[in-house]
Amino acid sequence: MLRRARRLRHRVRDGASGVPRTPHGIRARLRVASPNPVPEAVLREVVETLGWPPDARIEAERLGGGCIHPAVALHHTDRPHTDRPGDPPARAFLKWDDSPQPEGASFGHEARGLEVLAERGGPIIPEVLGSSDGTHGSPGWLLLEFLAPRPPSxxxxxxxxxxxxxxxxxxxxxxxxxxxxxxxxxxxxxxxxxxxxxxxxxxxxxxxxxxxxxxxxxxxxxxxxxxxxxxxxxxxxxxxxxxxxxxxxxxxxxxxxxxxxxxxxxxxxxxxxxxxxxxxxxxxxxxxxxxxxxxxxxxxxxxxxxxxxxxxxxxxxxxxxxxxxxxxxxxxxxxxxxxxxxxxxxxxxxxx
The missing domain is CATH 3.90.1200.10 (Aminoglycoside phosphotransferase (APH), C-terminal lobe)
Known part of the structure; x- marks a missing residue:
């Protein structure tokens, strides 16, 4: 099931302890040219969810730190960053299934958990931009706002x-x-x-x-x-x-x-x-x-x-x-x- 958030803005997560690696320029219709690439079907769905044009120039930076799912930071390099409400973000965090998941497991559970935490208040919680549990042979994925990491003070x-x-x-x-x-x-x-x-x-x-x-x-x-x-x-x-x-x-x-x-x-x-x-x-x-x-x-x-x-x-x-x-x-x-x-x-x- 494909799920889109009601609105788009800008923030979110990296693989916490992960450091972005070499970016790879891609066209939205193509795979990321790197080990463990973003599946083409996932990339198409994500680009549509973000409201990016199908021929958008995208950089995908591999993120380390996750031991369950591969993850990347996506950057629409043709689009300047803007904080205007309703504008598609220039960057987003994406993770997806790269292997069969247990029956019943879904990114929908994680998306709902993030939303419940955000409603409660406390630490910053990434806004969910969209998710899919995987349909018609396409892997499931979770799309979040991107937060730039920095050393803590x-x-x-x-x-x-x-x-x-x-x-x-x-x-x-x-x-x-x-x-x-x-x-x-x-x-x-x-x-x-x-x-x-x-x-x-x-x-x-x-x-x-x-x-x-x-x-x-x-x-x-x-x-x-x-x-x-x-x-x-x-x-x-x-x-x-x-x-x-x-x-x-x-x-x-x-x-x-x-x-x-x-x-x-x-x-x-x-x-x-x-x-x-x-x-x-x-x-x-x-x-x-x-x-x-x-x-x-x-x-x-x-x-x-x-x-x-x-x-x-x-x-x-x-x-x-x-x-x-x-x-x-x-x-x-x-x-x-x-x-x-x-x-x-x-x-x-x-x-x-």
Missing amino acids: CKDHVDLGHALARLHRPLEPEVLSGLDTAEGWIATLPQDNRPRSSWGTFWQEARLAPQIRRAAPLLSAGGIEALDTVAERTPDLLDPVVESAGGEGLSLLHGDLWSGNMLYSTRGPALVDPAVYRGHREVDLAMMELFGGFSAEVIAAYEDHAPLRPGYRELRRPLYQLYPLLVHVNLFGTGYVARTESTARRVLAALG
């Missing part, structure tokens, strides 16, 4: 922490965990977003249990036992912090907040590639601290606006980090098993 780290705190402000008390659309994705793995009776039950049933089952052939018997024990105790550990009277409540989460999904741009800190759902704000923070890449000033600035409750660092942070670690086991294999199992044992040790 000290102020950028502080701004990111404050913006995340705004994103994580509590939702209405009656809101349930998960998302209104039950089906979601984390990279290429299905992610169950069906609401549950409590946040702790959601983390147990919709996050830990499915990934433990999927990873079981790669885990040791002791590791499975430790993970199962943690999962069983999760509601009792999390519900008092989130669900009880005086609890923090739920927030809108990015859902996959590692450093590669954050971009310091010329307009400020931006988030990309979300796996959005409603949950406990500490999930995003735990993910940020799992693999590094974020300055300590970011968390400090976040806590200036939204202090973390006792028990986060010694107990809930490793508990929330189990989910992305299990996802990495299921995506990339045994290299993440030892850290996953030791993290589960660390949670149990913190419980005494």
Whole structure:
């Protein structure tokens, strides 16, 4: 299904840590003359979506950093940049499928997640210019505004922490965990977003249990036992912090907040590639601290606006980090098993 955004302007993402490589001049009717080129069918659809003429002169700069989809920055070199409302942009970010995707996976999920984050407010979110889930043999693609990356300043780290705190402000008390659309994705793995009776039950049933089952052939018997024990105790550990009277409540989460999904741009800190759902704000923070890449000033600035409750660092942070670690086991294999199992044992040790 081809999907166009209602309006076009100018901003968005690069592959976060990626640096543009040598541009390749092309005609819109032709492929990009580089390794892993933009498929001709995708290029035709994208040019039409952008409102560029079919014979537009286009540069396509390969962007690094993405481990799932190839990506380029497209530049209509014949068109001067303008900020006038309604004018087609001179640049845009494009990524597309270069291999068969799991049934049900689509760029539409990611596009909707970006729009939900933008509506909530906080960090800069790229505007969706169009997307396609792939039709008639054409690969799926996602087209976003382009944001020029730049090295961060000290102020950028502080701004990111404050913006995340705004994103994580509590939702209405009656809101349930998960998302209104039950089906979601984390990279290429299905992610169950069906609401549950409590946040702790959601983390147990919709996050830990499915990934433990999927990873079981790669885990040791002791590791499975430790993970199962943690999962069983999760509601009792999390519900008092989130669900009880005086609890923090739920927030809108990015859902996959590692450093590669954050971009310091010329307009400020931006988030990309979300796996959005409603949950406990500490999930995003735990993910940020799992693999590094974020300055300590970011968390400090976040806590200036939204202090973390006792028990986060010694107990809930490793508990929330189990989910992305299990996802990495299921995506990339045994290299993440030892850290996953030791993290589960660390949670149990913190419980005494």
